[in-house]
Amino acid sequence: MPNFLIAKLQQFTPLSDPDRSALHAVTEQRRQVEAREDIVQEGEAHGPMRVVLDGWACRYRQLEDGRRQVSALLLPGDLCDTHVNVLRAMDHAIGTLTPVTLAEIPRDRLDTLVGDHPDIGRALWWEMLAAASIQREWTVNIARREGVARLGHLLCELFHRLRAVGLTHDHDYGLPLRQSDLADALGLTGVHVSRCLQALRARDLIALRSRWLTILDLPALQRTARFGPGYLHLGYRDPVRAADAIPSPPPETVRDEVRRHPAR
Amino acid sequence: MPNFLIAKLQQFTPLSDPDRSALHAVTEQRRQVEAREDIVQEGEAHGPMRVVLDGWACRYRQLEDGRRQVSALLLPGDLCDTHVNVLRAMDHAIGTLTPVTLAEIPRDRLDTLVGDHPDIGRALWWEMLAAASIQREWTVNIARREGVARLGHLLCELFHRLRAVGLTHDHDYGLPLRQSDLADALGLTGVHVSRCLQALRARDLIALRSRWLTILDLPALQRTARFGPGYLHLGYRDPVRAADAIPSPPPETVRDEVRRHPAR
């Protein structure tokens, strides 16, 4: 499996060979988590720095009435806890959506890593700020766009973020979420997400079958979603995807596809 | 005027005398900005680190259709740009809501400040992470709570944040926003905010007159808004407000009040 953390950080700066092997070394310690389990629970104290190396996870808060709100989607290469030792307790939980491979980097190793490799430190800084920017954009998206555009916006965002780590194939990508997950992320209902998806399909903007999304007309989708990629702060500078991360082809049969993603 | 940056950072750790005077020194360079002007515009490159020393500002994005969404409210003591030199361009604008006093700290002074005063560095870290947590909570609030609760939640948040810097008086505070500003922050319409305010008034939870908010029953308001202060990561450890920041009394006449706040 390619190292998606490296792929991601290289979106910010090209890293040297020593940088890359240091990152490889530091992500060797891994942990598998099943789908639909918590990685970190609300109220928990801080632990090591965790990185999602494969699979999808999310930050979420469970509301009193049983509904939940996902406040961020964590894709391969994303960091779980930027909140170093500073905050006492997690104010939200992190849970998996698919089976996830996690790297756990002890704080002291992280410190020496950043000390020895300033470019990595800067790239981690960038990742934090980009994540904050995404969070702001979610606020805007949820607050101001109606269902269809809101959903389209998320699908565009995921496309660009996945492309940055080499997890797209043309205008396709594996989308291992069910509609209720999308609803939790968008502040909508599962039922309504279903209808919004229909609307996007009816306009020939997307096709979604068996957890595989095809964007049929990216410019048109971005237009209807009023999506601009600037807030992602991605460079696509060194398109790592060819070299370091090979995307899977679109599925031939449903069964094959589902098996391959995202456990791979 | 008390230094609200110091008041705020002391919510995280008590600072030593040298720390405090270093902060005083570094915030001496000030700038006044009129109400309803931009401090930083979208697309602008990074500048010095800016701190709101007095008055209210907000992060916002202007949408194509003329509406705008406020993604964060910046109160006295809050930082404008955490995005150090890392990101190329602002993905949102920062504008004032009232007249604002700004401190502008050049990057190199910031670096030496943090180098010489590690506690300040840690406190700035904390401020960043707390801001990110607030941003997540806004996502949840806007996505999942209906108008009345959503508005109540914001009013509770502002109460706690203002109290942390000593800008409350009992259960009152100056709220220099018009209803359309609240609407922009909440993802609602001005009209609807008006109705939600009526609802809160009708339940005897708040009183709001001439930019002064009185919370008549904080526990009840927090209950109906399902507000929990944990995500603010405030300690109230060293209640600086008595020592370093004197809140203004509630207004006697409308005219007096409006003059005093927040220009002071």
Place this chain on the structure above:
DNA sequence: CGGTTCATTGAGATATCTCAATGGTCGTGG
């Protein structure tokens, strides 16, 4: 005093929700 800005109110339009029923797909066990 008249103008400007903001808040309030009313009434019809729309987006989204809720609840309940139906249908599809996949895995499992006989």
Place this chain on the structure above:
DNA sequence: CCACGACCATTGAGATATCTCAATGAACCG
């Protein structure tokens, strides 16, 4: 290989929250 159950997506129809537009009212300002 089929039948069943589990899980998820789809559809329909009525309920509700919020929006839009327009009119009125209140406060303040010069």
